[in-house]
Amino acid sequence: MNTVCSLAKVVVLEMVRRKDFYVLFILTVLLTGTAGSVNLFNDRSIVRYLKEICLLLIWLSSLVMAITCTARQIPMEREQRTIFPLLAKPVTRGQFLLGKFLGCWLAVGMALAVFYFFFGLVSASREQQWPVLNYVQAAWLHWVMLGVVVAFTLLGSIVFAAPSSNGTICFVVSVGILLLGRHLNKVALGLPQPWQSLLYGSYFVIPHLELFDVRDLIIHNWELIPWGMVGLATLYAAAYAAVFLLAAIWVFRRRPLN
Amino acid sequence: MEATVAIENLRVEYRSRELGLATKVAVRGLSLAVGQGEVFGFLGPNGAGKTSTMNVLLGFVPPSAGSARIFGVDVREPIARQRIGYLPEQTYYYKFLTAEELLHFYAGIFQIPPAERGARVDQVLKLVELEHARKRQLKTYSKGMQQRAGLAQALINNPDLLILDEPTSGLDPIGRMKVREIIQRLKNEGKTVFFSSHELGEVETVCDRVAILHQGELKAEGRVADLVAQHAASLEQVFLKLVGYHPHP
Amino acid sequence: MSSHPLLVSALALAVALAAGGRLLVDQQAQRQETGSVLKLLLGESRRAFAMHVFLKADAYFHQGFYPSVFDSPAAAEAKTHLVEATEENHHHEHNHGHAHNQHRDWIEAFGCHFQPSEHRHLEGLGQAREILPWLRLAAELDPQRVETYTVTAYWLREQLNQVKEAEAFLREGLRANPDSYEILFELGRLYAENDRDVPRARIVLELAVEKWLRQEASKVSPDHVSYRQILGQLAALEERAGNLERALAHYFRVYQVSPNPATVQKRIEELRAKLAAPQKPPP
Ligand SMILES: Nc1ncnc2c1ncn2[C@@H]1O[C@H](COP(=O)(O)OP(=O)(O)OP(=O)(O)O)[C@@H](O)[C@H]1O
Ligand SMILES: [Mg+2]
Numbered sequence: 001m002n003t004v005c006s007l008a009k010v011v012v013l014e015m016v017r018r019k020d021f022y023v024l025f026i027l028t029v030l031l032t033g034t035a036g037s038v039n040l041f042n043d044r045s046i047v048r049y050l051k052e053i054c055l056l057l058i059w060l061s062s063l064v065m066a067i068t069c070t071a072r073q074i075p076m077e078r079e080q081r082t083i084f085p086l087l088a089k090p091v092t093r094g095q096f097l098l099g100k101f102l103g104c105w106l107a108v109g110m111a112l113a114v115f116y117f118f119f120g121l122v123s124a125s126r127e128q129q130w131p132v133l134n135y136v137q138a139a140w141l142h143w144v145m146l147g148v149v150v151a152f153t154l155l156g157s158i159v160f161a162a163p164s165s166n167g168t169i170c171f172v173v174s175v176g177i178l179l180l181g182r183h184l185n186k187v188a189l190g191l192p193q194p195w196q197s198l199l200y201g202s203y204f205v206i207p208h209l210e211l212f213d214v215r216d217l218i219i220h221n222w223e224l225i226p227w228g229m230v231g232l233a234t235l236y237a238a239a240y241a242a243v244f245l246l247a248a249i250w251v252f253r254r255r256p257l258n
Numbered sequence: 259m260e261a262t263v264a265i266e267n268l269r270v271e272y273r274s275r276e277l278g279l280a281t282k283v284a285v286r287g288l289s290l291a292v293g294q295g296e297v298f299g300f301l302g303p304n305g306a307g308k309t310s311t312m313n314v315l316l317g318f319v320p321p322s323a324g325s326a327r328i329f330g331v332d333v334r335e336p337i338a339r340q341r342i343g344y345l346p347e348q349t350y351y352y353k354f355l356t357a358e359e360l361l362h363f364y365a366g367i368f369q370i371p372p373a374e375r376g377a378r379v380d381q382v383l384k385l386v387e388l389e390h391a392r393k394r395q396l397k398t399y400s401k402g403m404q405q406r407a408g409l410a411q412a413l414i415n416n417p418d419l420l421i422l423d424e425p426t427s428g429l430d431p432i433g434r435m436k437v438r439e440i441i442q443r444l445k446n447e448g449k450t451v452f453f454s455s456h457e458l459g460e461v462e463t464v465c466d467r468v469a470i471l472h473q474g475e476l477k478a479e480g481r482v483a484d485l486v487a488q489h490a491a492s493l494e495q496v497f498l499k500l501v502g503y504h505p506h507p
Numbered sequence: 508m509s510s511h512p513l514l515v516s517a518l519a520l521a522v523a524l525a526a527g528g529r530l531l532v533d534q535q536a537q538r539q540e541t542g543s544v545l546k547l548l549l550g551e552s553r554r555a556f557a558m559h560v561f562l563k564a565d566a567y568f569h570q571g572f573y574p575s576v577f578d579s580p581a582a583a584e585a586k587t588h589l590v591e592a593t594e595e596n597h598h599h600e601h602n603h604g605h606a607h608n609q610h611r612d613w614i615e616a617f618g619c620h621f622q623p624s625e626h627r628h629l630e631g632l633g634q635a636r637e638i639l640p641w642l643r644l645a646a647e648l649d650p651q652r653v654e655t656y657t658v659t660a661y662w663l664r665e666q667l668n669q670v671k672e673a674e675a676f677l678r679e680g681l682r683a684n685p686d687s688y689e690i691l692f693e694l695g696r697l698y699a700e701n702d703r704d705v706p707r708a709r710i711v712l713e714l715a716v717e718k719w720l721r722q723e724a725s726k727v728s729p730d731h732v733s734y735r736q737i738l739g740q741l742a743a744l745e746e747r748a749g750n751l752e753r754a755l756a757h758y759f760r761v762y763q764v765s766p767n768p769a770t771v772q773k774r775i776e777e778l779r780a781k782l783a784a785p786q787k788p789p790p
Contacts, residue, residue, distance in 0.1 A: 040643055041663060041672040042672060043639065043672075047637070141621070208614055211618050216622055219571060220567075225620055229617075
């Protein structure tokens with residue numbers, strides 16, 4: 001565990017010292033600010049569109065960050081050969097991957113905390129309310145979902161050789177699931193037989209990332225989600241992340257290092 | 259007593275990913291034993307298989323045949339690496355970390371208790387004379403400084419066995435001398451050092467025994483003095499002869 | 508380096524930035540060439556975007572609860588509630604046929620906790636204002652989309668009491684669509700009902716009738732609904748203003764195209780009776 005934490009710390013340090021987060025955060029602030037300064041029928045109290053834009057930017061930024069950060073970890077370790085002095089130490093490959101996972105996940109979690117705080121400011125500036133618990137739920141579910149994304153990106157970075165293609169694939173897959181995952185079953189019903197079963201099967205197999213997207217609930221000030229459901233969703237994500245991580249470890253064990 | 263490093267009938271192959279390319283045999287039938295407290299020089303021309311052998315010892319590459327053990331433990335077990343210090347051929351470190359952070363990180367991996375880490379880091383930084391630059395990121399280091407940072411990380415866990423892949427490459431004459439001094443000091447502390455080199459002069463001065471490898475095969479092994487006496491020539495001439503190089507008359 | 512996803516998102520951000528920036532610029536300098544930047548960026552697909560954004564407004568009206576095209580393909584074609592609400596008969600039962608206790612599988616059942624899953628409308632004082640940004644953007648994307656202007660104006664003046672803004676927006680729509688009788692009707696309604704400016708309302712509504720006749724009358728299936736609405740508005744206006752004969756003339760025209768002429772007939776007879784009766788002396 002100590003080893004895993006040490007590894008994770010280096011990943012977090014790397015994120016802190018790279019410019020990605022700052023660029024994305026500043027972009028989010030600028031774009032939200034721009035959207036907020038638009039004059040809409042002389043009404044300064046319109047807020048939901050602003051929350052929507054801000055959250056969309058946060059989701060995009062977090063996905064970009066999680067995927068690019070994770071996708072480059074192992075290729076970089078190989079390319080710059082930092083993996084050699086590291087694995088020459090008493091570190092198993094499993095610990096190595098776990099450390100990378102934890103590091104990426106914690107790093108995006110820290111970024112999310114900053115992003116959601118900013119979101120809270122945006123919405124409070126016009127709504128005069130702080131539904132902190134709702135935000136905590138949304139941010140938590142978001143973070144948990146990113147755990148799944150980080151895990152499968154990590155798996156992808158071992159399976160696919162080129163990091164940029166892996167990044168693109170993971171991005172397309174995540175966005176695809178977020179947009180369509182919910183509807184695959186209905187789409188399947190309209191298809192001829194072999195495809196129907198295939199699509200319906202994949203509906204049950206894919207990680208339903210879109211479950212964790214509760215933006216509409218906080219944009220429109222809905223009530224809290226039952227905490228039990230949040231807990232179940234967390235378990236659901238943890239199960240998928242674990243499966244992807246185990247697969248990654250299984251593949252990585254069998255890979256020669258050079 | 260069990261040898262510190264025991265290699266038996268080792269064969270290392272690189273299977274090429276592209277179809278049609280033959281597998282490359284980097285090491286064939288290598289057997290070696292390095293005793294405790296020895297300084298062992300591992301010699302051979304470029305491409306002889308020195309790094310490949312070390313890769314096996316460190317568990318990066320699985321042996322295709324034969325076995326390798328360190329302290330009596332198969333190298334495939336991660337625990338075999340607890341008492342090893344390794345300096346790679348080139349400097350491969352996280353460039354965004356400072357020397358201090360890098361050493362703290364590796365100390366953490368070796369499970370050195372946090373209370374002792376600071377003292378340990380100070381100690382190795384002093385040994386490699388990087389104290390003045392300890393708070394700078396590694397990307398701002400010169401090659402020689404990076405090499406010394408590498409040596410520092412190899413020593414962080416106070417290892418009993420050091421595996422150094424060309425430790426003096428890229429260093430100026432003073433740097434080389436310092437590395438030789440460090441090796442000498444480690445030897446005096448009773449540590450085992452297994453290192454590869456092209457610098458026959460330095461090998462002659464610090465090594466107890468040497469092995470000469472050529473195209474993956476062991477050509478000679480033994481005390482430097484014995485080899486020199488046996489072939490009635492200098493180490494350099496012995497080396498050239500064994501690797502099949504005949505100087506034009 | 509994986510620059511691909513970064514590129515994709517950078518592009519998306521650029522589009523958003525351009526759209527936002529455009530809105531800003533428009534407000535500073537009075538608009539000249541509507542949406543030329545967006546046109547350049549999105550090309551003809553901006554029509555589709557505008558439709559999408561308009562539906563977004565409808566989703567906002569439902570506080571985020573909105574079936575997708577996948578849930579009920581018919582829903583996409585049907586009129587949005589946003590539009591229905593602007594018409595007189597919006598008290599009927601909604602049929603967003605998406606009973607949330609009928610889940611096809613456990614994923615749906617589980618998922619309903621994480622999204623709005625109850626039919627709610629924006630209620631409470633001024634909450635309807637939240638739909639406005641999307642309507643604004645829809646107009647920006649497709650200035651030729653007449654419905655955007657009429658619906659927005661309805662919400663502005665009826666629900667939000669922003670008559671001035673409604674008028675300005677309708678005028679903007681009229682600049683982009685000078686021949687739209689729908690916009691003229693909405694503008695006339697605004698003058699008649701909110702401003703109580705009879706002469707102005709009359710001019711605008713009569714212009715609307717004129718435009719309707721020029722565009723629709725010769726069609727195989729003309730838009731009679733709008734025609735009746737315009738004439739009805741005009742008739743009511745004249746009736747309130749005391750010009751009963753004019754009102755009667757308008758009702759006759761309504762009578763000719765009405766699907767249930769009996770009710771119109773009744774109205775006409777009432778008016779006739781009023782006309783025949785002696786003028787009440789002022790108290
Ligand atoms: N990853 C690899 N894939 C294929 N062949 C390899 C790989 N690594 C090394 N080889 C081959 O194995 C042989 C031994 O290489 P190795 O790196 O062990 O040599 P070396 O003795 O360390 O040489 P040098 O003195 O140049 O460092 C060489 O012929 C090399 O081409
Ligand atoms: Mg080598």
